[in-house]
Amino acid sequence: xxxxxxxxxxxxxxxxxxxxxxxxxxxxxxxxxxxxxxxxxxxxxxxxxxxxxxxxxxxxxxxxxxxxxxxxxxxxxxxxxxxxxxxxxxxxxxxxxxxxxxxxxxxxxxxxxxxxxxxxxxxxxxxxxxxxxxxxxxxxxxxxxxxxxxxxxxxxxxxxxxxxxxxxxxxxxxxxxxxxxxxxxxxxxxxxxxxxxxxxxxxxxxxxxxxxxxxxxxxxxxxxxxxxxxxxxxxxxxxxxxxxxxxxxxxxxxxxxxxxxxxxxxxxxxxxxxxxxxxxxxxxxxxxxxxxxxxxxxxxxxxxxxxxxxxxxxxxxxxxxxxxxxxxxxxxxxxxxxxxxxxxxxxxxxxxxxxxxxxxxxxxxxxxxxxxxxxxxxxxxxxxxxxxxxxxxxxxxxxxxxxxxxxxxxxxxxxxxxxxxxxxxxxxxxxxxxxxxxxxxxxxxxxxxxxxxxxxxxxxxxxxxxxxxxxxxxxxxxxxxxxxxxxxxxxxxxxxxxxxxxxxxxxxxxxxxxxxxxxxxxxxxxxxxxxxxxxxxxxxxxxxxxxxxxxxxxxxxxxxxxxxxxxxxxxxxx
Amino acid sequence: xxxxxxxxxxxxxxxxxxxxxxxxxxxxxxxxxxxxxxxxxxxxxxxxxxxxxxxxxxxxxxxxxxxxxxxxxxxxxxxxxxxxxxxxxxxxxxxxxxxxxxxxxxxxxxxxxxxxxxxxxxxxxxxxxxxxxxxxxxxxxxxxxxxxxxxxxxxxxxxxxxxxxxxxxxxxxxxxxxxxxxxxxxxxxxxxxxxxxxxxxxxxxxxxxxxxxxxxxxxxxxxxxxxxxxxxxxxxxxxxxxxxxxxxxxxxxxxxxxxxxxxxxxxxxxxxxxxxxxxxxxxxxxxxxxxxxxxxxxxxxxxxxxxxxxxxxxxxxxxxxxxxxxxxxxxxxxxxxxxxxxxxxxxxxxxxxxxxxxxxxxx
Numbered sequence: 001x002x003x004x005x006x007x008x009x010x011x012x013x014x015x016x017x018x019x020x021x022x023x024x025x026x027x028x029x030x031x032x033x034x035x036x037x038x039x040x041x042x043x044x045x046x047x048x049x050x051x052x053x054x055x056x057x058x059x060x061x062x063x064x065x066x067x068x069x070x071x072x073x074x075x076x077x078x079x080x081x082x083x084x085x086x087x088x089x090x091x092x093x094x095x096x097x098x099x100x101x102x103x104x105x106x107x108x109x110x111x112x113x114x115x116x117x118x119x120x121x122x123x124x125x126x127x128x129x130x131x132x133x134x135x136x137x138x139x140x141x142x143x144x145x146x147x148x149x150x151x152x153x154x155x156x157x158x159x160x161x162x163x164x165x166x167x168x169x170x171x172x173x174x175x176x177x178x179x180x181x182x183x184x185x186x187x188x189x190x191x192x193x194x195x196x197x198x199x200x201x202x203x204x205x206x207x208x209x210x211x212x213x214x215x216x217x218x219x220x221x222x223x224x225x226x227x228x229x230x231x232x233x234x235x236x237x238x239x240x241x242x243x244x245x246x247x248x249x250x251x252x253x254x255x256x257x258x259x260x261x262x263x264x265x266x267x268x269x270x271x272x273x274x275x276x277x278x279x280x281x282x283x284x285x286x287x288x289x290x291x292x293x294x295x296x297x298x299x300x301x302x303x304x305x306x307x308x309x310x311x312x313x314x315x316x317x318x319x320x321x322x323x324x325x326x327x328x329x330x331x332x333x334x335x336x337x338x339x340x341x342x343x344x345x346x347x348x349x350x351x352x353x354x355x356x357x358x359x360x361x362x363x364x365x366x367x368x369x370x371x372x373x374x375x376x377x378x379x380x381x382x383x384x385x386x387x388x389x390x391x392x393x394x395x396x397x398x399x400x401x402x403x404x405x406x407x408x409x410x411x412x413x414x415x416x417x418x419x420x421x422x423x424x425x426x427x428x429x430x431x432x433x434x435x436x437x438x439x440x441x442x443x444x445x446x447x448x449x450x451x452x453x454x455x456x457x458x459x460x461x462x463x464x465x466x467x468x469x470x471x472x473x474x475x476x477x478x479x480x481x482x483x484x485x486x487x488x489x490x491x492x493x494x495x496x497x498x499x500x501x502x503x504x505x506x507x508x509x510x511x512x513x514x515x516x517x518x519x520x521x522x523x524x525x526x527x528x529x530x531x532x533x534x535x536x537x538x539x540x541x542x543x544x545x546x547x548x549x550x551x552x553x554x555x556x557x558x559x560x561x562x563x564x565x566x567x568x569x570x571x572x573x574x
Numbered sequence: 575x576x577x578x579x580x581x582x583x584x585x586x587x588x589x590x591x592x593x594x595x596x597x598x599x600x601x602x603x604x605x606x607x608x609x610x611x612x613x614x615x616x617x618x619x620x621x622x623x624x625x626x627x628x629x630x631x632x633x634x635x636x637x638x639x640x641x642x643x644x645x646x647x648x649x650x651x652x653x654x655x656x657x658x659x660x661x662x663x664x665x666x667x668x669x670x671x672x673x674x675x676x677x678x679x680x681x682x683x684x685x686x687x688x689x690x691x692x693x694x695x696x697x698x699x700x701x702x703x704x705x706x707x708x709x710x711x712x713x714x715x716x717x718x719x720x721x722x723x724x725x726x727x728x729x730x731x732x733x734x735x736x737x738x739x740x741x742x743x744x745x746x747x748x749x750x751x752x753x754x755x756x757x758x759x760x761x762x763x764x765x766x767x768x769x770x771x772x773x774x775x776x777x778x779x780x781x782x783x784x785x786x787x788x789x790x791x792x793x794x795x796x797x798x799x800x801x802x803x804x805x806x807x808x809x810x811x812x813x814x815x816x817x818x819x820x821x822x823x824x825x826x827x828x829x830x831x832x833x834x835x836x837x838x839x840x841x842x843x844x845x846x847x848x849x850x851x852x853x854x855x856x857x858x859x860x861x862x863x864x865x866x867x868x869x870x871x872x873x874x875x876x877x878x879x880x881x882x883x884x885x886x887x888x889x890x891x892x893x894x895x896x897x898x899x900x901x902x903x904x905x906x907x908x909x910x911x912x913x914x915x916x917x918x919x920x921x922x923x924x925x926x927x928x929x930x931x932x933x934x935x936x937x
Contacts, residue, residue, distance in 0.1 A: 054643040055763075059739065061644075062672045062694075067743075070736030074762045109645055 007153050015145045022137060045103040045119040048079045053117075057107050060087055060115050068092055080122050087115035095120075159186045167193050177201070223255065241464070246542040246563065247306070250299045258337065290440040291332040293361065293368060294320050295544055295562035300336055301359060304343050313354025314347065320361040324568055325448040328368050328437040330417040332545055335437070338413050341406035342372045342433050349376025349431060367436050375430040384425055387411075445550060447538045447559035450571045453508045454483035461496045461527070462489075462514040462540070470566045471512060483573060493520050493527060504532055514563070515541035515549060525552050534558045540566060620664050620688075622864075623871030626856055627879060648673055655681035660892050663878045666867065668692030668709075668740050675702055684895045686878050688870035689818055692743055695918050701892070703899050705870050705877075705911060706817070706841060708919040709740070710747055715924045716813045716839050717751040720781065728780040730754055733794055734814075735761045741786040744814035748785065761786060765793030775803050782833075785814040788822045799829045810836040812929065817841050819866035824933045836929035842866060842908045843925060844935050852907045863936075866908075873906030880904070 033040065049056075052075050059068040069092050072083050076094040084093035084102065093099065102120035106113060163185035170179035177200070181193045230252055234245065301318045308314050320326075328335065339359075346357045360371045379387075387407050407423075414421040418438055425431035442448055452458070460471050468489040478485045490496035503509055511533050515524035522530075528537045534556040543549050544562040553560045561569060641647035651662065651674055662678065662685040665671050671690035675698035678685050687704040691712065695702050706712070720730070730752070734745035749756060757777070760768040775798075782798070784791040791812060798804050810833040812820065817840055823830060830836050847853055848863075852872050856864040864872075881898035896915075904911040912921040 054645075055737075058644045058669045058673060061648075062669060062739070064739055064742075067737060067739045070742065071763075074737045078762065078764075110649055 007156060008149065011145060011149050011152065015141065019138075019141060022141065026134070026137075041121055042103060044079075045081065045121070046105075048075065048081055048119055049105045049117055053105075053107070056085065056117060057114065060085060060107065063087075063089060065090060065092060076122075082118075082120045082122055084118040085115060086118070093118075158184055160189055163189045163193070167196060223258075241466070247299075247302055249542065251303055251306075290327050290443065291330050291335050292446070292544060292562065293326040293328050293335070293370075294323055294568075295564050296332055296336050297339060297359065297361060297370070298562075298564045300339055300343070304340075304347070308347055311347075311350075311354060313352075314350055315354075315356055316343070317356060317358040318360075319358070323361045323363050323368070324565065324570065325442045325446065326361060326363050326368050327440045327442050327446070329440040330413070330419070330437055334413045334417075338410040338435070339370065339372070341410050342435075345406060345433075346372060346374035346376060346431065349374055349378070351377070355430075363439060365439070367438050370435040370437070371432065372435075373430065373432040378427045378429050378431050379425040380427050384423065387423065445553045445558070445560050447561040447569065450510065450538070450569055451574060452478070452483075452485060452510055452571060453574050454478075454485065456483070456485050456508045456510055457503075457506075458485065458487045458510045458512060459496065459500055460487060460489045460512045461491075461493065461524070462512075463491045463517045463520070464514070465491070467514070467540070467563065467566065474567065474571065478571065478573065493517060493522055497527070497531065500531060500533070509533075509536050511537040512540050512561075513537055515539055515543055525549065525556065525558065528558055529556055620666075620871045620875075622856070622860060623868050624663075624875045626852060626859065627872050627875035644669070644673055648677065652677050652681075655683045660684060661686065661878055661882065661895055663874050664688070664871075665690055668695065668743070671695050671698070671702055671704070672739075678702065682892045684892045684899075686874050686899075688874040689867060691919070692740060693747070699916070699918050700896060702918040703896075703913055703920070704918055705874055705906075705908070705920050705922075707922060707924065708917065709743060709814075711919065712817065712839065712924060713744060713747040713813065714751055716783075716811070717748055717753070719837075719839065719926050720752065720754070720783070720811065728754070729777065730756045730781040730783055731759055731774065731779040732756045732783045732785060733759045733761060733791070734785040735763065735787075735790060737763055738786060741814055744785040748783070748813070756783075761790060761794055763790070765790040765797075767794070767797065775801060778805075779808065781809040781811060784810070784812045784816070787815050788812065788820050791816070792823055792826050795826055795829050799832070804829065804832050806832065806834055808833050810929065812836075812838045817924075818870060820929065820932060821865055821936050823929070824936050827930065827933045830930055830933060838927050838929045838932065840866075840925050840927045840932070841922060842869060844927065844932050846909070847907070848935065850907045869906075869908040873904070873908050873911065876906060877904050877911070 052071070055071055056068070059071060068085065072085060072092055072094050075081065075083050082093070082095035082097060082099070082102070084091065084095070084099045097120075099118045099120065102118040105117045105119065107115050107117060163182055167179065167181070167189075177197065179193065179197065181190050185193075234248055234252060240248075297318070297320065301316055305316055308316070343357065343359070355375045357372070357374045360369075360373070362369045362371075411421045414435055414437065420434075420436045422434045422436075423431065424434075458471070458475060460468060462468065468491075471487060471489070475485055475487050479487065488499060490499065500509075500511070511528070513524040513527060517523065524539050524541065528534050528539070538559045538561050539549070539553055540561045540563050541549065542563045544560055550560065552558075641650050647670065655662075655677060660681075660683050662674070662683055665674055665685055665687040666689045668690050669692075671685065671687055672692060672694055674685060675695065677683075678701040679698055683701065685698075685702045687702060689706055690702065690704045691706045691709040693708055693710050695704065696708075732745060732748065735741040736745075745758065749758075757774050757779070759771045759774050762768070782804075784794065786794075795804075795810075810830065812823075816838045820838055847866075847869055850869075852869065853864060856868060856872075877899065880902070881895050884898050885894045899913045900915050909922050914921065
């Protein structure tokens with residue numbers, strides 16, 4: 001049913017009701033009139049006589065019959081009465097009818113009678129012989145109905161129906177965003193249009209997000225197979241140095257993590273039209289964990305430096321002094337991705353001239369601060385104000401990225417983990433992003449220092465000679481002047497075992513053992529467990545972020561040290 | 575403002591005549607044993623004229639009696655005549671004169687009326703003296719004036735009110751005297767045309783002749799104008815009661831101006847009226863100019879006063895007053911007035927006046 005039909009129905013109902021009321025009112029009036037007719041008639045005739053009494057009396061006395069006759073005709077026509085005047089000398093009447101049932105008014109001068117005036121209504125009127133009046137009222141009601149119908153429909157058409165149709169057409173024609181509601185539309189329709197426009201924008205954005213999610217999922221899926229192959233090949237590579245292996249493994253692992261993450265988010269997005277912000281934060285909440293920040297950033301910086309090695313004039317500075325044991329309350333994968341995105345943003349802010357990116361980590365008792373600063377092209381204020389929304393990016397028109405996802409993801413992740421992300425940027429000068437994340441307690445399994453005595457013997461097992469050099473330089477100071485510390489380096493598990501056999505019960509011994517060994521059947525934790533030297537051992541490994549390894553360390557009571565932190569771990573001499 | 579006041583006063587007066595029929599009587603006592611009794615249908619008009627006329631005289635102990643209607647008027651005047659009053663000044667309408675005439679005749683009283691003109695007053699000759707010529711004389715003048723217009727071969731539309739005594743009689747007299755073709759369009763007392771006569775308006779006429787009160791005529795003229803009936807080549811003439819006063823038509827001068835010519839046979843010269851002392855005195859006292867009938871009323875009171883003064887210290891008898899009226903020529907503010915013993919009607923000039931100019935002067 002359209003609006004016109006609805007209004008028509010309403011008005012017909014209204015008209016029927018009003019017609020009924022009109023009819024019953026007339027009926028009531030008629031009934032009352034009939035009931036009081038005699039009295040009313042009497043009053044009417046009396047008033048008629050009083051109005052014309054003076055004129056009648058004068059002409060009756062003068063006996064001017066011609067003028068009196070004209071006056072009687074006039075009275076008869078104006079008052080709808082039959083009138084007869086009778087004196088001793090003459091009688092004049094407007095009717096031939098019997099006047100005996102008329103109202104009689106006697107005229108006298110106080111002492112003698114002048115004559116009689118007979119008055120009678122021409123016809124008795126009631127509702128059912130006043131058909132003309134009834135028809136007129138019905139006609140009047142029809143006119144009012146038609147005018148009302150025209151007016152109401154016109155108003156509804158102009159102010160409601162037409163704007164709604166225009167709004168609908170605009171949606172179907174995909175012109176909703178540029179649609180302007182006519183000024184004479186009612187306020188509610190204006191609000192409806194605004195709501196629909198907003199809803200339409202959201203739908204468009206959601207559709208866009210869905211597409212992104214589908215692509216993301218496909219990309220993740222496609223990445224996983226070559227990654228597996230790469231990981232397999234990596235395990236067979238003996239000819240490359242460990243630092244390169246570590247880097248490759250780390251990169252492969254991160255790519256794998258990202259692929260897994262993408263796949264998970266892609267599934268979530270495809271199955272739900274929920275807001276993209278929710279989709280990201282929910283996922284990261286589920287995997288929320290503490291993160292060992294420094295090695296995470298170390299690995300990331302390494303990766304980025306390789307990434308930009310072709311860019312001659314671009315360099316990344318990194319300073320994490322005094323933050324050796326920084327643990328923060330955030331999932332490692334998430335913070336890694338956040339920082340990666342932000343550093344990528346900085347990288348992309350440079351043109352061919354290049355520049356400098358600095359990553360600084362600081363901490364106090366409660367929180368950790370990460371500052372990523374560049375002297376790139378910066379951003380204008382209007383872009384800064386809109387950052388954090390989808391599709392808002394700056395200066396990436398020619399790059400593959402530019403959806404605005406990176407910064408939005410970073411901000412959501414940080415804020416979801418009770419952190420703060422601040423960005424300050426000046427056009428043509430650069431951008432500074434500060435991330436403040438609450439600290440978490442340093443876990444027991446983490447080796448935050450090397451505790452040695454002056455007579456301590458340090459046994460180092462690692463198939464990478466470069467690590468031997470690291471330890472040698474680190475303990476060099478203690479081997480000469482202040483203490484009699486001795487360092488024993490081994491690349492072979494067999495040799496190591498032979499050397500430490502029988503030393504299990506001795507004090508002042510520290511074992512620094514790598515986890516993975518090329519072409520050797522055992523790993524570090526197996527050796528520690530086998531030799532029962534957990535309380536004196538530190539597992540120095542690049543796989544510090546491997547949950548199984550960490551769990552095993554906790555189980556055995558072995559401290560764990562990320563290999564990348566070997567050079568920076570403090571030494572405490574007892 | 576004076577124009578509006580005049581209109582209002584005329585309207586009120588007219589309404590009192592037609593609808594309310596309020597009447598008044600005025601009894602004056604010039605000395606202890608002589609009474610002069612005056613009555614007026616248009617009470618306020620006569621009272622004002624009397625006030626001006628008697629202001630500077632030694633007439634004191636004046637008495638004013640108001641009547642509500644014709645019967646009341648008859649009763650009060652009968653009582654006054656029976657109480658010794660022998661001179662009655664007033665009675666503006668012919669109906670009043672015809673009603674009171676028999677009583678005056680019975681009581682040997684004299685009535686000096688400012689405006690009664692009905693020919694049937696003749697039967698009360700010797701008891702009624704009126705300051706207007708007989709309606710017959712007046713209508714004879716009108717019909718002669720219109721016949722002289724050399725258009726008597728064309729149809730004239732005569733508008734009159736059959737239910738009004740004076741209007742009806744005026745029509746009958748004019749009809750009997752006019753030599754040309756006439757079509758009569760009737761009005762009721764509200765000024766509405768008889769429906770059965772409206773077909774007459776489909777025809778063109780050279781002259782519209784109105785024979786009813788100016789206020790009723792004004793409504794008829796407005797209706798004719800609304801119907802686009804009036805055209806430039808027409809002549810308008812208003813007679814009958816238009817002779818005494820046309821002030822009310824000032825409001826409708828735009829309609830009157832449409833006519834090629836507009837005429838009214840009057841008893842007074844407009845120029846003479848406005849230059850009179852009465853005009854100035856009245857205007858000063860009442861802050862508005864007098865109407866035509868004020869002049870007539872003023873003359874009626876003055877004539878009564880003059881005759882009363884001449885008979886002072888004598889036993890008042892209607893024959894003395896009658897003798898005074900017949901033997902003297904009166905130079906009133908409304909014109910020169912002469913009575914005789916053959917007719918109640920005065921002998922005086924009738925002027926064919928340009929209505930438009932007269933209305934412009936009255937405004």
